[in-house]
Amino acid sequence: MTAKRYIAKVPSNIALIKYWGKREKQWPANDSLSMTLTSSQTVTIASRLKSSSFEVFVGKHQLFPTDPFAKKIFSHLKFLATNLDFADGLRIETSNTFPASCGIASSASGMGALTLAAIAAWEDQCESPLSLQKLAHLARMGSGSACRSLLGGFVAWNAGDHPSLQSIEQVAKAEHWPLADLIVVTSAKAKSTSSSAGHETANTSPLFAIRTAGIHERMRIAREAIAARDLSTLGPLMETDALDMHAVMMTSKPALNYFTEATVAVLQWIRDQRKAGTLEAYFTVDAGPNPHILCRLEDAQKISALIHEAFPHFEILNDQVGTGPTIDSEVTA
Ligand code: PMV
Secondary structure (H helix, E strand, O other): EEEEEEEEEEEEEEEEOOOOOEEEEOOOOOOOOEEEEEEEEEEEEEEEEEOOEEEEEEEEEEOOOOOHHHHHHHHHHHHHHHHHHOOOOOEEEEEEEEOOOOOOOHHHHHOHHHHHHHHHHHOOOOOOOOOOHHHHHHHHOOOHHHHHHHOOOEEEEEEOOOOOOEEEEEEEHHHHHHHEEEEOOOOOOOOOOHHHHHHHHHHHHOOOHHHHHHHHHHHHHHHHHHHOOHHHHHHHHHHHHHHHHHHHHHHHOOOOOOHHHHHHHHHHHHHHHHHHHHOOOOEEEEOEEEOOEEEEEHHHHHHHHHHHHHHHEEEEEEEHHHHEEEEEEEEOO
16 A cells, blocks of 8 residues: 655744744734754644544654643644644654754744645645645644744744734845854754743743834844845844843743853853954854854854864754745655
């Protein structure tokens, strides 16, 4: 008997202007803007089953709905099946090319890949009749930032004035501006508080309203800086936005802190080197301890070597802006 498998490869994305906090279920408190990556990706393979159940594997390891890590995967599959009216069960095999749950946006690539692979298997075709907007909105229901991973290059997620007015928009293609993202893996340990839990308490911070009020202007400057390929404007803006999001986290109730001594040391080192004129690179940090260092692609090798020299114990993932997801099928015997 032959079986058809659908393989979705969805890259992670790094937010330059961060989404933090929700107005209501999967409706973000603020607009956000990210760069889709290339090498850090989730590969998810889906095939239809005769039964109506879901079987989920990470590598060879089978996950069950009671497993806290797997809960989100099973509930997203159920959500997709109900929303799109598909009755068949699926076998899902998923893996990441990078460490998960430590601030490299594995939920973005993971939920993006799950959405694309599952829908392709149900529809039995790679090219979905659903629009990219619709697919992105479905992915968003699994993890907000996943909607941005469905497009390549630089991507905005606009919150709109109503949940139904949210939109996902490619601000610039990957080819427009070849930027590198050097991810310094200070720790590959999974974080103890998920970003989903963090979004829930964001509005308890006295800094939350100040942050969200300023995002509109930040988005405007970021869009202009991307259009002009202006790193010396985008970089400091991106650093401020990341630190401002972490300040919200640290002043929320309960307080949330993803920074470690190593995170702070890398951020300080980047600023010191920049001041000394050694390099032009800027940092951002997602919900985890691992700094992302953005620089021009032509400078990436040199800067990666300098980071390695200063922090020889940390692995560096050399990534860059990418063109977005791919989906293929194969027939197995
Ligand atoms: O998509 P979530 O629920 O994992 O939240 C993502 C939050 C950040 O990564 C910290 C910021 C962002 O915009 O990606």
